[in-house]
Amino acid sequence: MKTSRGKLIVMFGFMTVTLAAYAGEQNSGKAVEKAEMKTSRSQAKSANSTTMADGEVEDVDIEGKSIVLKHGPIKSKTIEMEPMTMPFSVTDAKLLSGVKAGDKVKFTAEYINDEVTITSLKVQK
Ligand SMILES: [Cu+2]
Structure with a gap:
């Protein structure tokens, strides 16, 4: 046992x-x-x-920190979008200085505070 x-x-x-x-x-x-x-x-x-998305500026509102872009496909950490025309917020109004309707831009965007927000933007010459 x-x-x-x-x-x-x-x-x-x-x-x-x-x-x-x-x-x-x-x-x-x-x-x-x-x-x-x-x-x-x-x-x-x-x-x-x-990797920056392509866009064409339709309208700019520096005071409102917003921009309307006709954009190409967006793929970032928080956003995946098909091409369309829509308004974006910007993290900093400075991103919009010198940007005008008709400009071709490259930009990055993320979903911040429930808004699609542009985090960087460059006008293409
Ligand atoms: Cu969109």
């Missing part, structure tokens, strides 16, 4: 160790997966910062 109980404990102990090792393997696998996700996300982020 005493012996078989001891065996059981040993067996159970062994199983626990095996399970722990297995769980450890699973976790390290997940950690690798997470690390890879992080890498691809940061790559996507750096791609976003250089």
